[in-house]
Amino acid sequence: xxxxxxxxxxxxxxxxxxxxxxxxxxxxxxxxxxxxxxxxxxxxxxxxxxxxxxxxxxxxxxxxxxxxxxxxxxxxxxxxxxxxxxxxxxxxxxxxxxxxxxxxxxxxxxxx
Amino acid sequence: xxxxxxxxxxxxxxxxxxxxxxxxxxxxxxxxxxxxxxxxxxxxxxxxxxxxxxxxxxxxxxxxxxxxxxxxxxxxxxxxxxxxxxxxxxxxxxxxxxxxxxxxxxxxxxxxxxxxxxxxxxxxxxxxxxxxxxxxxxxxxxxxxxxxxxxxxxxxxxxxxxxxxxxxxxxxxxxxxxxxxxxxxxxxxxxxxxxxxxxxxxxxxxxxxxxxxxxxxxxxxxxxxxxxxxxxxxxxxxxxxxxxxxxxxxxxxxxxxxxxxxxxxxxxxxxxxxxxxxxxxxxxxxxxxxxxxxxxxxxxxxxxxxxxxxxxxxxxxxxxxxxxxxxxxxxxxxxxxxxxxxxxxxxxxxxxxxxxxxxxxxxxxxxxxxxxxxxxxxxxxxxxxxxxxxxxxxxxxxxxxxxxxxxxxxxxxxxxxxxxxxxxxxxxxxxxxxxxxxxxxxxxxxxxxxxxxxxxxxxxxxxxxxxxxxxxxxxxxxxxxxxxxxxxxxxxx
Numbered sequence: 001x002x003x004x005x006x007x008x009x010x011x012x013x014x015x016x017x018x019x020x021x022x023x024x025x026x027x028x029x030x031x032x033x034x035x036x037x038x039x040x041x042x043x044x045x046x047x048x049x050x051x052x053x054x055x056x057x058x059x060x061x062x063x064x065x066x067x068x069x070x071x072x073x074x075x076x077x078x079x080x081x082x083x084x085x086x087x088x089x090x091x092x093x094x095x096x097x098x099x100x101x102x103x104x105x106x107x108x109x110x111x112x
Numbered sequence: 113x114x115x116x117x118x119x120x121x122x123x124x125x126x127x128x129x130x131x132x133x134x135x136x137x138x139x140x141x142x143x144x145x146x147x148x149x150x151x152x153x154x155x156x157x158x159x160x161x162x163x164x165x166x167x168x169x170x171x172x173x174x175x176x177x178x179x180x181x182x183x184x185x186x187x188x189x190x191x192x193x194x195x196x197x198x199x200x201x202x203x204x205x206x207x208x209x210x211x212x213x214x215x216x217x218x219x220x221x222x223x224x225x226x227x228x229x230x231x232x233x234x235x236x237x238x239x240x241x242x243x244x245x246x247x248x249x250x251x252x253x254x255x256x257x258x259x260x261x262x263x264x265x266x267x268x269x270x271x272x273x274x275x276x277x278x279x280x281x282x283x284x285x286x287x288x289x290x291x292x293x294x295x296x297x298x299x300x301x302x303x304x305x306x307x308x309x310x311x312x313x314x315x316x317x318x319x320x321x322x323x324x325x326x327x328x329x330x331x332x333x334x335x336x337x338x339x340x341x342x343x344x345x346x347x348x349x350x351x352x353x354x355x356x357x358x359x360x361x362x363x364x365x366x367x368x369x370x371x372x373x374x375x376x377x378x379x380x381x382x383x384x385x386x387x388x389x390x391x392x393x394x395x396x397x398x399x400x401x402x403x404x405x406x407x408x409x410x411x412x413x414x415x416x417x418x419x420x421x422x423x424x425x426x427x428x429x430x431x432x433x434x435x436x437x438x439x440x441x442x443x444x445x446x447x448x449x450x451x452x453x454x455x456x457x458x459x460x461x462x463x464x465x466x467x468x469x470x471x472x473x474x475x476x477x478x479x480x481x482x483x484x485x486x487x488x489x490x491x492x493x494x495x496x497x498x499x500x501x502x503x504x505x506x507x508x509x510x511x512x513x514x515x516x517x518x519x520x521x522x523x524x525x526x527x528x529x530x531x532x533x534x535x536x537x538x539x540x541x542x543x544x545x546x547x548x549x550x551x552x553x554x555x556x557x558x559x560x561x562x563x564x565x566x567x568x569x570x571x572x573x574x575x576x577x578x579x580x581x582x583x584x585x586x587x588x589x590x591x592x593x594x595x596x597x598x599x600x601x602x603x604x605x
Binding site: 045098 | 242245246260264268269273275280282283286290291293294299343
């Protein structure tokens with residue numbers, strides 16, 4: 001199970017980086033979203049995947065799910081959600097003001 | 113256990129929230145910002161005094177014992193950095209009303225200012241790797257808002273790039289933390305350090321360490337990951353540039369400091385050797401950038417990169433002299449970079465342009481500004497008796513003890529070129545005929561000069577009074593060279 005999820009997160013990383021290297025702004029935004037999904041799945045896998053186990057350690061329970069990765073992911077999801085929404089607004093405003101969504105034309109000049 | 117550790121994070125956070133309510137009343141906001149920044153300075157000064165006299169302050173949040181909960185650790189390195197952060201905050205708070213923000217002052221400038229301070233302070237204080245990521249995000253969120261404040265065409269374009277590169281490196285940071293957690297089963301820095309020492313398979317840990325280095329190198333703007341920095345630091349208002357230049361890249365280099373003196377010290381001959389080369393290349397490429405432009409804001413922004421190189425050099429050499437030099441240089445650079453950015457802001461304001469080729473003869477109208485720039489050029493290049501000299505002397509002495517002759521030569525050459533790059537501003541903008549720029553009207557610089565004088569005099573005191581400051585840097589270096597002290601104080605074994 002861990003191997004499958006790891007391959008999945010690898011595919012997510014690869015598609016994310018492919019999208020990040022595009023010229024169109026919206027593709028880049030989608031790339032960052034995919035990147036964060038890949039990273040979150042990766043954290044989840046690092047805490048070992050189990051089903052039907054309690055997430056806390058009490059007396060008599062030897063098998064348990066690690067709760068820490070889930071706490072970490074939750075924090076990270078909230079943060080990347082916030083950043084993505086900010087990024088969307090910023091990308092929209094940039095396109096409006098500069099009248100292009102092509103990164104090639106958003107390069108800027110020297111000595112500006 | 114002391115609540116003192118959390119106060120420098122909470123205070124700016126509360127200040128920011130209060131200031132949101134006074135957003136439309138600019139005069140109240142200005143007064144409150146000054147008061148809160150001064151209170152913060154007093155508080156962190158007291159914390160510094162406590163740490164020096166009674167040792168590291170540790171706070172376990174929510175009473176969860178050390179490796180399980182989040183710990184806040186104010187050791188001597190964190191305390192001195194938090195104090196410097198608050199000194200810069202005071203200077204910027206007093207500069208901001210006359211910085212020409214205009215309408216932008218009402219776009220929640222002051223709340224974001226305090227959110228940024230809170231994030232930076234939190235990153236310095238936390239003792240938990242994941243919490244470090246969270247505080248990085250806090251300060252980055254505030255910086256995204258500040259960098260785009262006003263929303264010009266150029267500003268939007270550059271802040272988009274700034275946001276993207278930081279988002280990418282943050283996700284890489286999360287991935288690196290996942291690796292650390294997978295390999296060692298903890299995110300508490302002290303426990304990570306302990307387990308790295310005990311681990312059998314250290315190859316994977318070295319790889320994770322290098323991955324973390326690249327994350328922090330992106331945030332700290334080291335070669336070859338600095339290309340996002342110069343332009344995005346130039347577009348916002350000078351007071352915001354000063355905050356960024358003094359604080360943001362320094363949080364990145366602080367993280368390298370923490371991680372590579374505490375945690376990944378098991379293969380020093382491999383990891384730290386790489387750092388020396390990165391340091392050298394950062395110096396060379398950074399200073400070439402500074403020499404290549406005639407925009408005074410860009411010159412100062414490019415000068416951040418060789419400074420980061422110098423600080424990394426000390427970590428790479430990894431002996432007590434070099435580390436104490438790094439600490440000294442880090443503090444010196446925070447102070448002088450904020451002073452320079454503010455100074456360049458004033459010069460741009462009075463000259464009406466940031467292009468050197470269009471300036472000239474300013475010394476006749478503004479003699480004080482000329483002298484301030486003259487002194488700061490000397491401070492930056494490390495001419496004795498100013499603070500840059502002490503830091504560089506210790507760094508190069510440390511490199512000499514570690515027999516890294518090549519890097520010493522690069523460092524000395526870079527220092528000379530740094531002096532040239534800043535002297536170029538002085539020669540072009542201040543020398544020349546009185547009428548070089550036509551009949552310019554003398555503009556008032558009231559309120560803008562005092563914070564710069566404050567920061568520069570601090571820098572001069574740090575150089576002239578080195579005998580009082582050096583022992584502190586030396587004790588921090590001795591402390592950093594022995595990771596066991598940190599581990600024991602957090603895990604209480």
